[in-house]
Amino acid sequence: MSLKPITLWTLWGHAGTPNPWKVSMILEELNVPYEHKFIDFADLKKEPFESINPNGRVPAIEDPNTGISVWESGAILEYLVDTYDKRHTISFTAGSxxxxxxxxxxxxxxxxxxxxxxxxxxxxxxxxxxxxxxxxxxxxxxxxxxxxxxxxxxxxxxxxxxxxxxxxxxxxxxxxxxxxxxxxxxxxxxxxxxxxxxxxxxxxxPAIAKTFDDKAKAKANAAEGK
CATH class of the missing domain: 1.20.1050.10 (Glutathione S-transferase Yfyf (Class Pi); Chain A, domain 2)
Structure with missing residues (x-):
């Protein structure tokens, strides 16, 4: 069954902010489809984002495949490998x-x-x-x-x-x-x-190199107001 893209919330105009790109790297490594949803700094503590992350910070993800939303980058990484790395290509067997x-x-x-x-x-x-x-x-x-x-x-x-x-x-x-x-x-x-x-x-x-390339493009687009 094909997966629906995960939404990864990222700060608009601050594409160099490191933590969302940490999540992007793992999504790329696991070959899980995703899309960035860029948000303005002024909207971090407003709806609809505040319902997703009451702390009002990026990153956060919404996973339509499980109906689960997660915030805090470390928790997101653990969620992704627990959910999408069943063969432990970039993780290890639970309990080891x-x-x-x-x-x-x-x-x-x-x-x-x-x-x-x-x-x-x-x-x-x-x-x-x-x-x-x-x-x-x-x-x-x-x-x-x-x-x-x-x-x-x-x-x-x-x-x-x-x-x-x-x-x-x-x-x-x-x-x-x-x-x-x-x-x-x-x-x-x-x-x-x-x-x-x-x-x-x-x-x-390759997954890490692609993420850095995507980050550079996002930063350039933000600078140009796209």
């Missing part, structure tokens, strides 16, 4: 050691990785007042969490079980922001070589 290790790294990405990158972006780009102490704090936190990954990835190709899984992809969008925003402050290739090699392996995958 690797199954819980992927959850462990996903929680690390959600609590100790993404937020520090996000705060760095806020204080370097969006905050009205430049606060060097805040920027220094969050840049140092990026270095710290990157160092944890770098030590773990020494002599490893991927985070869990010796194979690529959905949790590897989860880290990529925020790391990509370094090249765009903080290349003068953080040199991943030089300072975190194992992380750099790992990221290059992931970005070479």
């Amino acid at each position: 050691k690797e199954y819980y290790e992927t959850k462990q790294w996903l929680h690390y990405q959600m609590s100790g990785h993404g937020p520090y990158f996000g705060q760095t972006a806020w204080f370097t780009v969006y905050h009205a007042e430049k606060l060097p102490s805040a920027i220094e704090r969050y840049v140092n936190e990026i270095r710290r969490v990157s160092g944890v990954l770098n030590r773990w990835l020494e002599n490893k190709e991927y985070l869990v079980g010796g194979k690529y899984s959905y949790v590897d992809a989860a880290f990529v969008p925020w790391f990509n922001a370094i090249a765009l925003l903080w290349s003068d402050k953080i040199d991943i290739e030089k300072d975190f070589p194992h992380v750099n090699s790992w990221l290059n392996r992931i970005k070479a995958r």
